Each structure stands twice: as C-alpha cells, then as structure tokens.
Amino acid sequence: MGNTYVTDRKYIHRLQSKNAVSEEVLIVTSYDYFLQKYDLAALLKKYREIILIPHSDNDDYLLNHTVRPLLDRFEKIHLVTNPQYDRRNRVIYELVVRKNKSIRITTVYDFCERDLKKVYIPDDVTEINPNLLTIPTFGRRVRYPKKIIDVTISIILFLLTFPIWILSYFRIKFESPGPVFYYQERVGMNNRNFNCIKFRSMRVDAEQNGASFSKKNDSRIFSYGSFMRLTRIDELPQIINIFRRDLSLIGPRPERPVFTETFDEIIPYYNMRHNIKPGITGYAQVMYSYGAGVYDARHKLMYDLYYIKNWTLALELKIILLTAVVIFGKKGR
Known part of the structure; x- marks a missing residue:
C-alpha cells in the first residue's frame, strides 16, 4: 500500500506508510516549515509513521488527549525536539518512559543535518541554532x-x-x-x-x-x-x-x-x-x-x-x- 495522509481533528498531522523498513514512529514536537514533501517522502521509507505536532494554544489538551493515545500504538519512538517547545518535549518523554517504551531523542538541528542533509534555519529570528555558532570559510x-x-x-x-x-x-x-x-x-x-x-x-x-x-x-x-x-x-x-x-x-x-x-x-x-x-x-x-x-x-x-x-x-x-x-x-x- 502507498502512503496515506491522515488528520486527527485540527491538531495532529500524521503520515503513515506500510512500506517502512522499521516499526519506529517519528514525532516532531513542532510542526515546522522545514519538512518539505521531498523530506517526508524520504522519511516514510524509514519510519512506520510520522506525527507532526503543530502550534497549539492548548498544549495540555493536545498532549494528553490527542498525542497520548497515539503513543500507545508504538514501542519504538524517535522524538525530534525543538528547544522552543521544551515543556512539550518533557511531557512526551514522561508519557513514553512511564509506559516503559523505547525512545531516542534528537534535536531538530542535528536531525536536519544528519537525516535531511540541510541546516535548520529557525523561523524565529530570536532562536539560535547552536550548530551555526561558527561556520567555516573555505581553506x-x-x-x-x-x-x-x-x-x-x-x-x-x-x-x-x-x-x-x-x-x-x-x-x-x-x-x-x-x-x-x-x-x-x-x-x-x-x-x-x-x-x-x-x-x-x-x-x-x-x-x-x-x-x-x-x-x-x-x-x-x-x-x-x-x-x-x-x-x-x-x-x-x-x-x-x-x-x-x-x-x-x-x-x-x-x-x-x-x-x-x-x-x-x-x-x-x-x-x-x-x-x-x-x-x-x-x-x-x-x-x-x-x-x-x-x-x-x-x-x-x-x-x-x-x-x-x-x-x-x-x-x-x-x-x-x-x-x-x-x-x-x-x-x-
């Protein structure tokens, strides 16, 4: 079967694939602009499902009533975190660990460079990408x-x-x-x-x-x-x-x-x-x-x-x- 796109209410965007090579789910704590169709298509070859969490004015409801039921479906979780959403990251981590599930955590900065082969540029001019504190000139x-x-x-x-x-x-x-x-x-x-x-x-x-x-x-x-x-x-x-x-x-x-x-x-x-x-x-x-x-x-x-x-x-x-x-x-x- 091909990839399908699912929307849970107005909160969670889910991309599913039955062609993935692993049972791991990818969770991105901020539904950000950096993930393009090209990126998602490549990631769906690796992950069973991708869950993108957009900005919300009601994070408590979002995380506890919408994200929590999704976590029950997976044993292996890859959490891509953005420091701007530190509270979200901690809540999701606690929900996963409490259920004794496997989790690995990657910052959005490292994830972009390692998995997407591009450098994360913050949407907010006040946000700092620590991977760009220095960038070389060609020697x-x-x-x-x-x-x-x-x-x-x-x-x-x-x-x-x-x-x-x-x-x-x-x-x-x-x-x-x-x-x-x-x-x-x-x-x-x-x-x-x-x-x-x-x-x-x-x-x-x-x-x-x-x-x-x-x-x-x-x-x-x-x-x-x-x-x-x-x-x-x-x-x-x-x-x-x-x-x-x-x-x-x-x-x-x-x-x-x-x-x-x-x-x-x-x-x-x-x-x-x-x-x-x-x-x-x-x-x-x-x-x-x-x-x-x-x-x-x-x-x-x-x-x-x-x-x-x-x-x-x-x-x-x-x-x-x-x-x-x-x-x-x-x-x-």
Missing part, C-alpha cells in the same frame, strides 16, 4: 580542488558550447532587439558586488517598474529566452565570471543587493552564505524547486549552509551530476 584544502574543477570544466564547457553561443547571439537579436548580454549587479563573497553576465532572456524594458523576482510563465520573457532559462543556456556567459574570479562553478546562487538587504534583516544566518564564492549552480538549486521570495530564500539557505559546513569532493561532484540531470531533464529553475 586551501577546499579552494584548490574547487579551483581545478572550476577552470577545467569551464574551459571544456566553453569549447563544447561555443556553437550555442553563436546561435543564441542571432536568436536573441532576431526575437528581441537590444543587447545580447545582460549585466546584473549581484552580491558575491564577503558582500562584494560584481556584474553577473547572462544571455538576455527578457525584454529590454522588463524592469522599468523596478526590480522583481522572475517567476514561472513570466510574461517579460521572450520565446527563445524561455527556452534558454529552461535549459540554463542563459547562464553560459557566467563562465566569464568564473575566469574573472567572481564566481565558482558550485556555490550559493548570488542574489541582487536589493533582495539581499531584505533577506539579511529577516532571515537568520543569511549573511553566512557570503563566506564563500557564489556559484553558477549549487546544492540549493538542485535540491529545491523553483521559488522566489523570503520563504523560498530561507529554504534554499538551509541547503547552501549545509554545503558550506559539510563540503566534500563527493558532494561537489554530486551537485555537478544533479545539475546535468536538471538541464537535460529540462527542469530549469
């Missing part, structure tokens, strides 16, 4: 192999795609008179601004009313521009930025200053993504679907910080392969 051990990968792949990519550069030049000129290349100010490493070079995919007057996020089915994009975005052809001129040392092949996508200023104010730890060079593609780009705005920026940051904090050569190569899948699968973001 020589990382910079040198990245530089070799950047230069080698960029040269190969330029030579292989040179005919596409020529084709794109004439198609853009034919469909939308104006400059072929588009120069846009972006924020790079150490908050230094640079001009990001792309093939122009929008009309020349696309931002006459001010900067705004691009979106799916954007009316400002001409026909070949839409194709370029879908296949990432519009990103090819950023190879020049790599040679200029503005960009790396892999890293957090550079954002525009007007948006970065906003994100810095309302998204905890956002500025940490500027500890390293931004990239043409990145872990967030291949792991998170198309999106724009604060909500999506927060989710992408979870993956960007995981990449910075847990860089390995294997992760670098994985992102390159997943980028190729995105491009050839025409799943452009």
Whole structure:
C-alpha cells in the first residue's frame, strides 16, 4: 500500500506508510516549515509513521488527549525536539518512559543535518541554532580542488558550447532587439558586488517598474529566452565570471543587493552564505524547486549552509551530476 495522509481533528498531522523498513514512529514536537514533501517522502521509507505536532494554544489538551493515545500504538519512538517547545518535549518523554517504551531523542538541528542533509534555519529570528555558532570559510584544502574543477570544466564547457553561443547571439537579436548580454549587479563573497553576465532572456524594458523576482510563465520573457532559462543556456556567459574570479562553478546562487538587504534583516544566518564564492549552480538549486521570495530564500539557505559546513569532493561532484540531470531533464529553475 502507498502512503496515506491522515488528520486527527485540527491538531495532529500524521503520515503513515506500510512500506517502512522499521516499526519506529517519528514525532516532531513542532510542526515546522522545514519538512518539505521531498523530506517526508524520504522519511516514510524509514519510519512506520510520522506525527507532526503543530502550534497549539492548548498544549495540555493536545498532549494528553490527542498525542497520548497515539503513543500507545508504538514501542519504538524517535522524538525530534525543538528547544522552543521544551515543556512539550518533557511531557512526551514522561508519557513514553512511564509506559516503559523505547525512545531516542534528537534535536531538530542535528536531525536536519544528519537525516535531511540541510541546516535548520529557525523561523524565529530570536532562536539560535547552536550548530551555526561558527561556520567555516573555505581553506586551501577546499579552494584548490574547487579551483581545478572550476577552470577545467569551464574551459571544456566553453569549447563544447561555443556553437550555442553563436546561435543564441542571432536568436536573441532576431526575437528581441537590444543587447545580447545582460549585466546584473549581484552580491558575491564577503558582500562584494560584481556584474553577473547572462544571455538576455527578457525584454529590454522588463524592469522599468523596478526590480522583481522572475517567476514561472513570466510574461517579460521572450520565446527563445524561455527556452534558454529552461535549459540554463542563459547562464553560459557566467563562465566569464568564473575566469574573472567572481564566481565558482558550485556555490550559493548570488542574489541582487536589493533582495539581499531584505533577506539579511529577516532571515537568520543569511549573511553566512557570503563566506564563500557564489556559484553558477549549487546544492540549493538542485535540491529545491523553483521559488522566489523570503520563504523560498530561507529554504534554499538551509541547503547552501549545509554545503558550506559539510563540503566534500563527493558532494561537489554530486551537485555537478544533479545539475546535468536538471538541464537535460529540462527542469530549469
């Protein structure tokens, strides 16, 4: 049988699976935004059931009348705790131990990194993730192999795609008179601004009313521009930025200053993504679907910080392969 979604009144959200490899139940004490469909689908292969406990103004009723009956059904429980809900954690722990059941406890910070391969970014700006008290910049051990990968792949990519550069030049000129290349100010490493070079995919007057996020089915994009975005052809001129040392092949996508200023104010730890060079593609780009705005920026940051904090050569190569899948699968973001 497949996965089923069940809602108990308005309080508890339960995800059930009969295909799980264990009889363990996963309980998350705060029904938080960090669990996406992709995450839940992966977790349901491991856990028999997932119980998500949302915010409630009546925790006593919630825990004693709604959660307690569910605990009777399981012998092995994995409790993912958020320190913001310390009382909830203690009540659930006491309910489990009192019934002499097996329980293991993981903080949401460790759970995200170990099980979901991303870093937990609090929704509340006052909440502190202890795993992010320090985050590294890339030392020589990382910079040198990245530089070799950047230069080698960029040269190969330029030579292989040179005919596409020529084709794109004439198609853009034919469909939308104006400059072929588009120069846009972006924020790079150490908050230094640079001009990001792309093939122009929008009309020349696309931002006459001010900067705004691009979106799916954007009316400002001409026909070949839409194709370029879908296949990432519009990103090819950023190879020049790599040679200029503005960009790396892999890293957090550079954002525009007007948006970065906003994100810095309302998204905890956002500025940490500027500890390293931004990239043409990145872990967030291949792991998170198309999106724009604060909500999506927060989710992408979870993956960007995981990449910075847990860089390995294997992760670098994985992102390159997943980028190729995105491009050839025409799943452009």
